[in-house]
Amino acid sequence: MIDIQFLTVVILISVGISTLVFKKNIIKIVMGIEIISSSINLFLISLGYREGSVAPIFTNAPSVKMVLPTPQALTLTNIVIDLAITALMLSLAVLIYNYYGTLSMKKWRLVERCS
Amino acid sequence: MKMARVVTLALFFVFLLITSLAMRPFGKPSNTGMDDYFIQNGQAQTGSNNIVTSVVFDYRGMDTLGEATVLFAAASGVLLIFQRAVTGGKHE
Amino acid sequence: MNDVSLIVKVVAYILIVPVFIFGSYVILHGHLSPGGGFAGGAILATLVAMLVITFRDDFKENPHEIFSILECIGMIFFILLAFFGLSSSFFHNFLVNLNGLFGKPVHFGVNPGYLNTAGVIPLMNMAVGIEVFSALSLIVLMLSMRYGGERK
Numbered sequence: 001m002i003d004i005q006f007l008t009v010v011i012l013i014s015v016g017i018s019t020l021v022f023k024k025n026i027i028k029i030v031m032g033i034e035i036i037s038s039s040i041n042l043f044l045i046s047l048g049y050r051e052g053s054v055a056p057i058f059t060n061a062p063s064v065k066m067v068l069p070t071p072q073a074l075t076l077t078n079i080v081i082d083l084a085i086t087a088l089m090l091s092l093a094v095l096i097y098n099y100y101g102t103l104s105m106k107k108w109r110l111v112e113r114c115s
Numbered sequence: 116m117k118m119a120r121v122v123t124l125a126l127f128f129v130f131l132l133i134t135s136l137a138m139r140p141f142g143k144p145s146n147t148g149m150d151d152y153f154i155q156n157g158q159a160q161t162g163s164n165n166i167v168t169s170v171v172f173d174y175r176g177m178d179t180l181g182e183a184t185v186l187f188a189a190a191s192g193v194l195l196i197f198q199r200a201v202t203g204g205k206h207e
Numbered sequence: 208m209n210d211v212s213l214i215v216k217v218v219a220y221i222l223i224v225p226v227f228i229f230g231s232y233v234i235l236h237g238h239l240s241p242g243g244g245f246a247g248g249a250i251l252a253t254l255v256a257m258l259v260i261t262f263r264d265d266f267k268e269n270p271h272e273i274f275s276i277l278e279c280i281g282m283i284f285f286i287l288l289a290f291f292g293l294s295s296s297f298f299h300n301f302l303v304n305l306n307g308l309f310g311k312p313v314h315f316g317v318n319p320g321y322l323n324t325a326g327v328i329p330l331m332n333m334a335v336g337i338e339v340f341s342a343l344s345l346i347v348l349m350l351s352m353r354y355g356g357e358r359k
Contacts, residue, residue, distance in 0.1 A: 006135035014128045021120050048150075051142040056166035058158060059239050059320035068150040069157075069166040076171060077182050080245055080339075084189030087346045091196045094350070155315065162303045162313045163238040163325040171243070172331045176289060176298030179331075183338055187282055190342035194275065197349040
């Protein structure tokens with residue numbers, strides 16, 4: 001029996017990796033990496049869930065049965081590092097567009113410029 | 116060439132499906148000793164009501180230090196890339 | 208190129224104070240409610256993004272140096288707070304349960320939330336909030352600027 005959460009993670013990772021393999025545009029590759037990172041977030045959060053629990057915050061909590069706090073902390077780390085690498089990738093995309101005049105990987109003609 | 120990519124991706128998809136079939140059922144985590152310790156003792160040891168914050172800033176502070184360093188390095192990299200455009204190319 | 212309409216400018220003027228107060232609330236209550244330094248810093252950075260979109264044509268020069276200085280201040284403050292607990296270990300919580308600053312003891316169980324708790328965690332939340340706010344503002348400012356380089 002497969003759960004719908006893990007099936008969603010599998011489908012999202014497949015979509016992201018097929019984007020990385022088949023697309024030639026830089027912006028679409030960045031979008032593929034974003035999809036993979038979001039699916040990893042969903043995987044970590046669904047790993048830490050416990051049935052019938054509340055969020056691990058004691059301020060006016062309805063009960064003291066709580067979900068696991070460590071995957072949520074790791075998800076926070078993943079979100080920030082994802083944001084950092086996205087900013088760097090988009091900056092490099094701006095540099096590439098200013099140098100080559102296009103964002104497509106097929107039209108770069110790297111050999112011609114380097115020789 | 117494109118056929119090889121399609122076959123590789125299909126094999127990877129089947130591998131992920133088999134892996135997710137072998138996962139434990141959703142909502143029943145197996146080894147919860149560390150997290151139960153955090154929930155039981157986090158309030159008395161760190162004084163914070165939010166257990167996620169106490170994990171991020173106290174129990175796993177080294178993680179947060181590396182995370183802040185990565186963000187700092189990314190901002191420095193973006194500043195380095197666009198510095199020439201800001202100063203108009205006449206940077207001393 | 209000054210084609211930002213009056214409605215956008217007036218709404219931006221109105222939204223400055225509520226967004227700033229909401230971000231500061233999320234940072235300062237990071238140990239009692241959902242949020243913390245990262246989320247509050249991101250909320251404050253959306254304020255800078257809004258100001259950049261609205262008033263970009265009024266800037267004479269790019270104000271990125273103040274954000275660089277703030278980022279360094281937040282980072283140094285965070286590392287210093289980690290070093291202050293070095294009498295026991297790195298990242299030791301040296302203010303908790305001392306009845307001093309942020310030192311009210313808390314016992315296990317549901318409570319309504321007291322602001323004067325959690326030791327060094329609120330100070331670290333402020334440091335990380337300043338650092339994330341400045342880093343995101345720097346990235347937004349740099350990416351939203353008109354690039355003056357020649358294209359080939």
